[in-house]
Amino acid sequence: MKNTKIDNQFLGFGLGLRTDHYEEILSGDPPIDWFEIISENYMVKGGRQLYHLDRIKERYPLVMHGVSMSIGSSDPLNMDYLNDLKRLAERVKPRWISDHLCWTSHGGHNTHDLMPLPYNQETLKHVAQRVKHVQDFLGQRILLENASSYVTYKVSDMTEWEFLHHLAEEADCLILLDVNNIYVSGYNHDFDPKTYIDYMDPQRICQIHLAGHENNGDFIIDTHDHPVIDEVWQLYDYTIRTLGRVTTMIERDDHIPPLAELIEEVKRARAIGKSQC
Amino acid sequence: MLKDIQTKFKAAVMQDTKEAFLLEIEEGGKIGPEQRLHIYAHAYKSRLVDTLVEDFPVLHSLVGDDMFEDICLGYIDKYPSSHPSLRYFGQHMVQFLKETEAYSNIIPAIEMADFEWNFNDVFDAPDARSVSVEEVAKIPAQAWTTLRIHLQPSFVMSRYKWNTPAVWSTVSDKNDDHPIMPEEYPKISNCIQWKSDLKCFFRTVPDDEAALLNLAKDHKSFPDLCEQLLEEYGEAASMRAAELFKGWIMEGLVCDLEYLKV
Numbered sequence: 319m320k321n322t323k324i325d326n327q328f329l330g331f332g333l334g335l336r337t338d339h340y341e342e343i344l345s346g347d348p349p350i351d352w353f354e355i356i357s358e359n360y361m362v363k364g365g366r367q368l369y370h371l372d373r374i375k376e377r378y379p380l381v382m383h384g385v386s387m388s389i390g391s392s393d394p395l396n397m398d399y400l401n402d403l404k405r406l407a408e409r410v411k412p413r414w415i416s417d418h419l420c421w422t423s424h425g426g427h428n429t430h431d432l433m434p435l436p437y438n439q440e441t442l443k444h445v446a447q448r449v450k451h452v453q454d455f456l457g458q459r460i461l462l463e464n465a466s467s468y469v470t471y472k473v474s475d476m477t478e479w480e481f482l483h484h485l486a487e488e489a490d491c492l493i494l495l496d497v498n499n500i501y502v503s504g505y506n507h508d509f510d511p512k513t514y515i516d517y518m519d520p521q522r523i524c525q526i527h528l529a530g531h532e533n534n535g536d537f538i539i540d541t542h543d544h545p546v547i548d549e550v551w552q553l554y555d556y557t558i559r560t561l562g563r564v565t566t567m568i569e570r571d572d573h574i575p576p577l578a579e580l581i582e583e584v585k586r587a588r589a590i591g592k593s594q595c
Numbered sequence: 596m597l598k599d600i601q602t603k604f605k606a607a608v609m610q611d612t613k614e615a616f617l618l619e620i621e622e623g624g625k626i627g628p629e630q631r632l633h634i635y636a637h638a639y640k641s642r643l644v645d646t647l648v649e650d651f652p653v654l655h656s657l658v659g660d661d662m663f664e665d666i667c668l669g670y671i672d673k674y675p676s677s678h679p680s681l682r683y684f685g686q687h688m689v690q691f692l693k694e695t696e697a698y699s700n701i702i703p704a705i706e707m708a709d710f711e712w713n714f715n716d717v718f719d720a721p722d723a724r725s726v727s728v729e730e731v732a733k734i735p736a737q738a739w740t741t742l743r744i745h746l747q748p749s750f751v752m753s754r755y756k757w758n759t760p761a762v763w764s765t766v767s768d769k770n771d772d773h774p775i776m777p778e779e780y781p782k783i784s785n786c787i788q789w790k791s792d793l794k795c796f797f798r799t800v801p802d803d804e805a806a807l808l809n810l811a812k813d814h815k816s817f818p819d820l821c822e823q824l825l826e827e828y829g830e831a832a833s834m835r836a837a838e839l840f841k842g843w844i845m846e847g848l849v850c851d852l853e854y855l856k857v
Contacts, residue, residue, distance in 0.1 A: 362682065
């Protein structure tokens with residue numbers, strides 16, 4: 319992968335594809351530029367999910383977003399998983415493939431959660447090697463997303479934004495910047511989200527996620543089951559002004575509202591994106 | 596160091612042995628290490644419980660909230676997820692119920708878990724087309740002796756002692772006016788589940804049909820199927836086999852026909 323030119327395509331303003339909206343997407347012409355699929359939901363042999371996916375991919379650009387690569391695990395890479403992912407990519411032909419900067423499995427068991435990593439040289443070296451291996455296997459750069467977190471470690475000696483930046487350089491990968499997650503982690507760990515965004519290399523930022531969360535007063539849980547809050551919209555505005563135009567999408571994973579409601583959020587992202595470019 | 600932290604974190608989340616991991620957490624902010632860890636531990640259990648609730652709704656309804664919660668928590672401890680996709684998390688539920696003393700005698704619950712999990716597998720099994728009546732009509736008369744029937748890849752057959760499929764129907768349809776209560780059959784019954792044209796189906800089948808479906812699944816020839824019925828039907832065996840075969844075609848159970856082109 320090293321030394322090939324980074325050519326970030328701008329896909330426009332998209333939405334996470336959810337089963338609730340299949341029929342409406344296929345029967346209408348919703349003003350959405352592209353969709354993101356959760357890779358694991360389609361790593362099956364047949365059924366309605368794949369049926370609808372095949373039809374939607376004929377009409378919209380798709381990207382694949384995974385939750386189980388476990389790129390930061392100390393277990394060996396799960397090659398069965400990567401083979402399934404590659405097979406799905408051959409079917410979907412996504413514009414790109416992403417997952418999270420985290421670990422999800424250890425000792426052969428899955429937590430099904432995005433567990434945070436300690437940020438230090440040991441982890442950086444370990445994760446960079448694995449990213450390179452995955453990229454060579456898939457034959458393309460991958461995007462890694464910053465996950466929301468509730469724990470930081472005593473053994474960390476760099477910030478998450480420093481780690482992510484250095485990882486992208488070292489492994490020559492790209493970044494999916496979740497602006498909501500930066501806000502959530504900033505709230506939970508008491509840092510200024512703008513510091514995070516200022517540190518990012520615009521060349522490496524390929525996609526942005528926007529989502530809602532649940533504020534419990536003392537801490538925020540990243541639930542993706544609410545609309546994007548005003549503070550996150552403002553942070554998105556700042557992000558675009560700082561990093562330039564970036565492919566952006568609305569991510570809703572629970573309490574899925576009617577498509578029209580999410581389209582309004584996509585429109586808002588589009589308006590902010592246009593006003594800054 | 597990374598492996599050590601992940602081992603401690605996993606133990607804290609999965610086994611509730613949190614002391615070692617708490618020492619690794621940076622202090623500061625509005626909440627302490629214990630509450631920070633609790634967010635992950637709570638999310639782990641609730642995500643897995645939610646998955647089982649989604650995969651076994653009728654089992655849940657059958658045993659009630661309290662027992663279902665006990666089942667879920669016991670299952671999560673005994674069979675932590677070993678697959679990257681939550682889709683497969685519930686795959687050991689039948690085994691768990693059978694081997695756990697508290698549930699091993701609740702046969703309707705074990706059978707319901709089996710029935711519901713089968714539907715999970717049927718749902719995303721490989722898709723295949725359904726053979727039409729017109730295609731059957733085109734089979735040359737002399738080719739029937741070589742005919743082999745291919746059933747849908749999603750096809751599965753189970754044997755139940757209780758009226759599990761009927762209870763599943765009544766609960767799934769939310770038929771509260773005339774609910775069907777779990778009841779033991781006078782004899783074991785056969786139930787088939789399959790998918791055709793992306794829709795999932797099930798029905799109970801008589802013993803002779805079950806025997807034929809098993810033979811068809813093993814790719815035995817149509818004459819083998821007829822022979823299976825000889826003892827019970829005598830000269831009418833071929834007619835009965837043809838009748839059953841026609842029914843399978845109408846139901847979309849057959850995805851391919853294999854015969855010598857003569």
